[in-house]
Amino acid sequence: MNKKAGPMFYVFLVVFVFIVMFPFLWMLASSIKPLSELFGDKAFNPFTNNPTLKNYVSVFVDYPFMRYLWNSTVVATITTVYTVLVASFAAYSIARLNFKGKPIILGVVLSVSMFPQVATISPIYIFLKNLGLTNSYLGLIIPYTTITLPLSIWLLVTFFRKIPFDLEEAARIDGASLWQTYWKVIMPLAVPGIFTTAILVFIAAWNEFLFALTINTADKFKTVPVGIALFQGQYTIPWGEISAATVVVTVPLVIMVLIFQRRIVSGLTSGSVKE
Amino acid sequence: MQTDIDPKGPIKVDKQPKKKKKKNDTVVGYLLVAPALILILAISIWPVFQSFYFSLFDLRLNEPTKSEVHLNYQIDLDRYLQNYPFLVGAINSEIDSGNSSEELTEMKVTLEELDESIRENPKAEENYDVINEKLDSFENVPDDMKYVEIDENVAKDFTSSVKAINDDLITINENGELEKGDKIVGLSSALTEIVVEPNFIGFKHYKENLTDQRMWKSLWNTTVFTFISVLAELILGLAIALLINKAFLGRGLIRASILIPWAIPTAVAALMWKFLYDGQNGIVAKLFEDVGIIDRMSMLLTTDTGAMFSVIFADVWKTTPYMALLLLAGLQTIPSSLYEAASIDGANKWKQFVTITLPLLKTSLLVALLFRTLDAFRVFDLIFVLTGGGPANSTETISMLAYTLMFGQTNFGEGSAISVVVFICVAIISGIFIKLLGAELINDGSGKK
Numbered sequence: 001m002n003k004k005a006g007p008m009f010y011v012f013l014v015v016f017v018f019i020v021m022f023p024f025l026w027m028l029a030s031s032i033k034p035l036s037e038l039f040g041d042k043a044f045n046p047f048t049n050n051p052t053l054k055n056y057v058s059v060f061v062d063y064p065f066m067r068y069l070w071n072s073t074v075v076a077t078i079t080t081v082y083t084v085l086v087a088s089f090a091a092y093s094i095a096r097l098n099f100k101g102k103p104i105i106l107g108v109v110l111s112v113s114m115f116p117q118v119a120t121i122s123p124i125y126i127f128l129k130n131l132g133l134t135n136s137y138l139g140l141i142i143p144y145t146t147i148t149l150p151l152s153i154w155l156l157v158t159f160f161r162k163i164p165f166d167l168e169e170a171a172r173i174d175g176a177s178l179w180q181t182y183w184k185v186i187m188p189l190a191v192p193g194i195f196t197t198a199i200l201v202f203i204a205a206w207n208e209f210l211f212a213l214t215i216n217t218a219d220k221f222k223t224v225p226v227g228i229a230l231f232q233g234q235y236t237i238p239w240g241e242i243s244a245a246t247v248v249v250t251v252p253l254v255i256m257v258l259i260f261q262r263r264i265v266s267g268l269t270s271g272s273v274k275e
Numbered sequence: 276m277q278t279d280i281d282p283k284g285p286i287k288v289d290k291q292p293k294k295k296k297k298k299n300d301t302v303v304g305y306l307l308v309a310p311a312l313i314l315i316l317a318i319s320i321w322p323v324f325q326s327f328y329f330s331l332f333d334l335r336l337n338e339p340t341k342s343e344v345h346l347n348y349q350i351d352l353d354r355y356l357q358n359y360p361f362l363v364g365a366i367n368s369e370i371d372s373g374n375s376s377e378e379l380t381e382m383k384v385t386l387e388e389l390d391e392s393i394r395e396n397p398k399a400e401e402n403y404d405v406i407n408e409k410l411d412s413f414e415n416v417p418d419d420m421k422y423v424e425i426d427e428n429v430a431k432d433f434t435s436s437v438k439a440i441n442d443d444l445i446t447i448n449e450n451g452e453l454e455k456g457d458k459i460v461g462l463s464s465a466l467t468e469i470v471v472e473p474n475f476i477g478f479k480h481y482k483e484n485l486t487d488q489r490m491w492k493s494l495w496n497t498t499v500f501t502f503i504s505v506l507a508e509l510i511l512g513l514a515i516a517l518l519i520n521k522a523f524l525g526r527g528l529i530r531a532s533i534l535i536p537w538a539i540p541t542a543v544a545a546l547m548w549k550f551l552y553d554g555q556n557g558i559v560a561k562l563f564e565d566v567g568i569i570d571r572m573s574m575l576l577t578t579d580t581g582a583m584f585s586v587i588f589a590d591v592w593k594t595t596p597y598m599a600l601l602l603l604a605g606l607q608t609i610p611s612s613l614y615e616a617a618s619i620d621g622a623n624k625w626k627q628f629v630t631i632t633l634p635l636l637k638t639s640l641l642v643a644l645l646f647r648t649l650d651a652f653r654v655f656d657l658i659f660v661l662t663g664g665g666p667a668n669s670t671e672t673i674s675m676l677a678y679t680l681m682f683g684q685t686n687f688g689e690g691s692a693i694s695v696v697v698f699i700c701v702a703i704i705s706g707i708f709i710k711l712l713g714a715e716l717i718n719d720g721s722g723k724k
Binding site: 009010012013016017020021023024026027030038039040043044086087089090092093094097098099100105108109111112114115116117118119120121122123124125126127142143145146149150153178203206207209210213214224225226228229231232237239242243246249250253254256257258261262264265268269 | 299300301303304305306307308310311312314315318319320321322323325326329336515518519521523524525527528529531532533534535536538539540541542543544545546547548549550551553555556558561592596597600601604605649652653655656659660674677678681682687690691693694695697698701705
């Protein structure tokens with residue numbers, strides 16, 4: 001559609017972006033307030049006259065927040081690398097090779113991606129507990145496969161299908177083996193798709209909560225979402241620290257989203273739009 | 276396009292007949308899919324069946340005798356051998372000192388008979404001495420050696436006899452007739468607990484849950500949450516998508532700001548909203564009070580409707596942008612020529628929306644709805660962090676309930692039953708959507724174009 005955007009439209013956009021971003025802006029404003037201004041009448045002032053970084057210091061000094069960040073990074077990175085690798089083989093095969101049962105395989109993948117995590121948690125928890133893998137990185141990487149593997153197969157199949165089939169046929173006629181075709185013809189073309197998938201998988205693994213909450217209960221192995229959520233004590237909630245921690249996890253995310261927005265959008269919409 | 280195939284090199288002509296090539300494709304195809312399928316089978320599908328299996332048992336992780344599934348009667352040989360020989364020894368020394376020797380001798384005979392009946396079981400006999408040795412050298416006894424399946428009659432006979440002996444010993448001890456009475460009673464009472472009864476209970480968890488108010492309440496809460504939040508997200512998302520489906524400056528900025536709520540962890544978003552909703556210092560609570568949506572700031576998180584509203588509002592904030600994004604992508608595939616033709620024919624905007632936009636958006640709309648509905652139905656982190664299911668379970672969803680049963684009360688049997696219920700609900704929901712979508716979901720864009 002080639003409708004021209006009028007001034008009212010831009011007003012609408014500004015309001016829309018403000019509403020969407022409001023919670024973050026408020027957290028940012030609160031994170032630099034001294035404790036006394038987080039409560040009482042001053043709590044509703046967006047700006048403070050006595051900005052302080054005390055909350056940020058406290059997040060890293062009084063809480064093992066650095067440890068949480070590290071744990072999340074390790075778990076999400078390993079999960080991403082290994083699921084995308086396994087999924088790329090499966091997706092290549094489903095998208096490019098001819099064999100029976102492909103719709104069934106894809107159907108299984110799709111149904112598994114719809115599984116509620118809570119339906120698998122009791123056997124997985126008991127299994128990991130018996131193996132002594134609770135409170136370890138592997139203890140999260142294994143169950144995260146449930147979430148990330150179907151997601152990556154689904155996305156990668158869509159990306160692999162978009163690569164022209166002629167190239168592959170040409171390579172094969174030229175005598176390249178399937179392995180060569182995969183690594184030298186398909187892979188270079190699939191890199192953007194694989195990268196997009198990796199971003200989405202990383203975000204999914206980074207944000208996961210239920211498994212992280214139940215399997216890794218020791219502070220040493222908590223991930224960021226669980227760590228922040230459990231900042232709240234029995235009676236008091238340290239809002240200053242929570243605001244600061246929220247800003248700390250959100251800022252890199254905002255940067256990442258700004259850089260990769262096109263890729264993320266193409267990944268999110270790839271499965272749902274008929275082209 | 277660059278390939279590393281040397282153009283000057285000899286070109287091997289594929290001499291394989293077509294049929295063979297196809298067969299080769301099949302083998303390689305299955306081989307490449309295999310690792311992923313095995314992982315999915317082992318980590319996703321198998322646990323669902325296991326959940327169902329666990330739900331048929333009275334499985335409680337904090338009770339040693341119920342911490343595993345037992346279909347048959349078992350005896351804990353490890354525990355038995357830590358008590359039986361010492362009990363007999365202690366009884367012997369009491370007999371030697373002449374304390375109620377008649378009764379004690381009788382007991383000793385019964386105990387020895389029971390011991391023989393246990394050792395008649397070949398597996399028990401086999402492990403008996405091994406475990407004894409391990410105990411003597413203070414080694415740990417592995418679980419698979421510890422538990423030995425025994426005949427139901429032997430087990431029942433054992434428990435009832437030992438219980439009778441224990442009762443008698445307590446009476447004798449109370450009369451002060453024993454030297455080391457407390458120790459003997461301790462040993463004999465330990466023996467009453469070594470038989471592990473099968474904890475298979477069939478569909479009892481399901482029967483109980485189907486008549487349980489809390490289960491239905493949580494299912495209702497989940498439905499209310501899912502229905503209202505997805506409907507609101509759909510309407511708002513579609514409106515936003517229609518509005519921004521045009522060329523304008525700063526598309527990238529809009530797209531990024533849309534993605535941020537989607538990208539942050541739900542737990543973090545929930546925590547932010549908890550701060551904004553706070554009854555004393557929450558800015559959103561204050562705004563709502565000023566506008567007149569609520570009477571008092573504290574109503575948001577302390578009343579039933581307030582809490583449900585808060586949870587839905589936070590969810591709508593987090594996922595409407597995502598919904599708008601999916602629908603926008605769908606809208607962009609509709610050729611603008613259709614609208615031009617329609618407006619030449621004199622169709623007004625609404626008519627265009629109903630006759631062009633909606634039908635062509637159907638697939639995108641249903642796919643977005645399907646994924647959002649399933650996501651909303653299994654909602655956990657948002658509620659866990661924001662309200663904890665409260666106040667008074669008014670926002671407890673079915674996933675919350677399963678979590679509380681399993682990890683709050685360590686009742687894995689019942690928790691598994693609830694998770695099977697969640698699974699069935701999700702299966703029904705996706706079944707309905709897939710029926711509506713037809714085969715489009717899987718065949719989408721497949722095949723050579």
